[in-house]
Amino acid sequence: MENSSFNLDKMEVELIDGKAIYKLQTNSGLIIMNDLIGKTFKIHSGKEINCCNCGKKTAKSYSGGYCYPCSLKLAECDMCILKPELCHFDKGTCRQPDWGLQHCMIxxxxxxxxxxxxxxxxxxxxxxxxxxxxxxxxxxxxxxxxxxxxxxxxxxxxxxxxxxxxxxxxxxxxxxxxxxxxxxxxxxxxxxxxxxxxxxxxxxxxxxxxxxxxxxxxxIKYPVEVYPEKVASVSLDKAEVVGGRLQGIKGQYLIFDVGVINIRSHTGHKVHLEL
Ligand SMILES: [Zn+2]
Known part of the structure; x- marks a missing residue:
């Protein structure tokens, strides 16, 4: 079965009875990723990245899923998000004070x-x-x-x-x-x-x-059947198709028999799944 294409977002996670449950939002609804362990599937690149803020096409993704202008404009792309001790809200220079109030000043x-x-x-x-x-x-x-x-x-x-x-x-x-x-x-x-x-x-x-x-x-227990002996990373920047037999999920990584892919770092990539 081939799904219609959608923009990748990080997997949603939930902790149920000490186990990590992963869900992926696709055009045809939420997929419980835990159910795909042991199965073979592929992620096809749509060769397009859309900014996860404004939706515009961007040749490269900045700050994990944004176009360049948004990465300069949004508070969530500022250096203080990586280094919270550099927060400058109190100086009155937060890029988006309302966002800062809701996300940082809490x-x-x-x-x-x-x-x-x-x-x-x-x-x-x-x-x-x-x-x-x-x-x-x-x-x-x-x-x-x-x-x-x-x-x-x-x-x-x-x-x-x-x-x-x-x-x-x-x-x-x-x-x-x-x-x-x-x-x-x-x-x-x-x-x-x-x-x-x-x-x-x-x-x-x-x-x-x-x-x-x-x-x-x-x-926290993760749905992993087998851990890889060597960790080879795969990405849709280098390959048009990524996938194989899914051996496990941990962090925001899918562990395929052919390598691991960081789903979060593909935020905004247009893809379709071949299940
Ligand atoms: Zn943008």
Missing amino acids: PHYVYLANSSGLKVGITRTSQIPTRWIDQGAIQALPILKVGTRYMSGVFEKLLSTEINDKTDWRKMLKGDPDEIDLEAKRDELFELFGEDLDDLENRFGSDKVSILESELVVD
Whole structure:
């Protein structure tokens, strides 16, 4: 069966009974991607990228799915989204203050996760557990709740002097990492950074910073039959068709027997599926 073409968007995710469920929005409705594990299918490139904001054709995708003008104009494409400690909302220079109010000037979590090993990260409270699944984390634990994205970025930067703030996606796709006692790690970090955390709490105001001492670890299982021994990445920038037997899904990656494809980095690519 061949679907009509549509613009790719990241897979929607849900955590049900500890399992990651993936759905892909297509022109003919939502496809539960977990049901395709063990099956063969292909993604055909429509050789066209449409900006996920304005819909215009763009030869290249910027900031993960935007045309060049939108990437310069939108707050979500600004450097402070990658580096939240650079948030400049308070200076009155946010590219889109309304967007900033809705997405950045709201409560965020700082969390520990185990994706390719221990890491620290931040997310809007509403993005839990989505953010963790998008990163392929098998365990996660919120450790701080703070008033804004900026504050979470400052805490993350502090903690990243001690632990990683990146996921090694190749390692993440080679298998599940060893389990980590995240609660013990949290307690260690609180011990180690006690004074710095107190200083930041005083700076931001104690009503804006909650140190979370007794949250529970969230465990996440991914629909993966077999992990690849070698991680070869495939993309529609290099090939017109990508696909094969689907062995698993983790993070935003489809793990085919012929290689892995990052669906998120194909946002806005026009495609059709051959199921
Ligand atoms: Zn655009």
